[in-house]
Amino acid sequence: MTRTRVLILGGGYVGLYTALTLKRKARGAVDITLIDRRPYMTYAPFLPEAGAGSIEARHAVVPLRRTLKGVRVLQGKVTGISHASRKVTATTDLGEDLNLEYDELVVALGSVSRTLPIPGLADFAIGFKFVEEAAAVRNRILGRIARAATTSDPALRKRLLTFVFVGGGFAGIEAFAETEDMAKAAxxxxxxxxxxxxxxxxxxxxxxxxxxxxxxxxxxxxxxxETRGMRVLLETRLESCVDGRIELSNGESFEADTVVWTAGVRPAPVLAESDLPLGPRGHMSSSPTLQVVDLEGRIVPGVWAAGDCAQVPNLVKGEGDWCAPSAQHAVRQARHLGANIAAHLAGAELKEYKHKHLGMVASLGLNKGVAVTMGLKLRGWPAWVMHRTYHLAQIPTVNRKLRVTLDWTIALLFRRDMVSLGRVEVPRRAFEEAARG
Structure with missing residues (x-):
């Protein structure tokens, strides 16, 4: 029997859960290939805790090859999509070119940080979208504290201990609050x-x-x-951060050694260079069955899309025209997508995606949080417990659930580890110094 070649672009929530569902529901009828630049799925809601040292950074990611047994996993960056010829091109980190053919394509490339042409931003700031960035922010903050404690220069100390976060959405507020909580503990x-x-x-x-x-x-x-001594500047824009000189739209100007950028995301840029139809904001437009549609609303055969790179109609009244770009929707869309592809291959009827959003939770540091769920608003410790309970249930695999639980249990018995491993980013420095004599 000829197997259908299913190619999944992206190893995030949508890519991982689509592959797992499709493998289970279309067993023996498909050959699944997944390609992503990273060999793991990042569970983004745990990045602030990884950045604050509440959990190990590696426990906030799920290894793709270990989880997707029976799925061909490739590590590379997608550089081109030609649906007319049913081919995708990609490049490995070693510079080798890959040419991948498919029968059914799942576009799950997610999003990238949305930056602005702000002087100094590209050279000086750091993002907070991937686990390596969260670990780097942790090392940066702890390292700056250690350096500030050893200098006698008050101006330098002030610069080292000034941390600017740009973007007050979920990612920004959680990273802001969790890392400040860690810094005070240090x-x-x-x-x-x-x-x-x-x-x-x-x-x-x-x-x-x-x-x-x-x-x-x-x-x-x-x-x-603000009660904790943090400053929240609303209706204010970062205008420059060249060499750490911060210029704000409200007229303030000061020195800072750390700028963390969390001001939104945009669809993966490679989509704009493909022959697939896109919406006005650069997203793939999906039907309720998660099949891609063109500008006239007609199904594009052989292409499916969900998650942050897609606009999926929201069939729940009162929640807006499109599903929110949240992990909650992405996981459920992925499972639905995998089941629909299996149904499509079996000639069965496809089902429309419809999910009432359960609410939102955000952590503000140890024992602190906010939550809005099913019309109920929680603050403080109850919201923090709900945040941890919900995301522990949602992170994939029993292995990761147990590791995160163990991290939290150890944190109850011992204080957080406050060691900065900033030099891990320049591992050859000590050897180079020794070699130069």
Whole structure:
């Protein structure tokens, strides 16, 4: 029997769960290939905890080859999509070109950081979308604290201990709050410093933070953060950060050694260079069955899309025209997509995706959080517990659930590890110095 070649672009939520579902439901009828630049799926909701040292960074990712047994997993960057010829081109990190053919294509490339042409941004700032970035931010903050404790220059100390986060959405607020919580905890080992020396500044262009949770929860979160000594600057834009010289639209100017950019995302750029139809914002347009449609709403045979790179109609009344780009929708869309591809190959009827959003949860540091779920609004410790419970249930594989649970259990018995491994980013420096004599 001829197997259908299914090619999945992207190893995030959609790619991983689509492959798992399709493998189970179309057993023996498909050859599945998945390609992603990274060999793991990043569970983004745990990045702030990984950045704060509450869990090990490697426990916030799920290895693709170990999880997707029976699926061909390739590591490379997708560089071109030609649906007319049913071919995808990609490049490995070693510079080798890959040419992949398919019968059915799943576009699950997700999104990349949406940056702006701000002077100094590309050279000085760091993102917070992948686990390596979260680990780097952790190392940066702890390393700057250690350096600040050893300098006698007050201006340098102030620069080292000033941390600017840009973007007040979920990713930005959680990273902002979790890392500040970690930084204050680290000060117990530095008697030379006090909490008042730390300067955590959030810059948000919109009139409020956490807009998805509504104005009252956004106002509560802002108040809680400011009570902790953090600054939240609304309706303010970063205009320059050349060499750490911060220029804001409100006229403020100061020195900072760390800028973390979390101001939104955009669809993977390679989509714009493909022959697939795109919506006005650069997303793939999907039907309720998660098949790609053209500008006239006609099904494009052989192409499916979901997650952050796709606009999926929201069939639940009162929730907007499109499904929100959340992990909750992405996981459920992926399972639905895998089942629909299996049904399509078997000649069965396809089902429309419809899911009422259960709510949103956000962590603001240890024992602190906010949540809006099923009309119920929670704050403080109950919201923090809900955040951990929900995401522990959602992270794939029993292996990762147990490892994260173990991290949390150890944290109850011992204080967080405050060691900075910043030099792991330059592993040859010590050897080069020794070789030069």
């Amino acid at each position: 000060l117990r080992y530095y008697p030379e410093l006090s909490p008042s020396d730390l300067s955590f500044i959030m810059v948000e262009a919109a009139p409020r933070i956490l807009p998805e949770m509504g104005p009252d929860m956004g106002d509560y979160t802002k108040h809680e953060l």
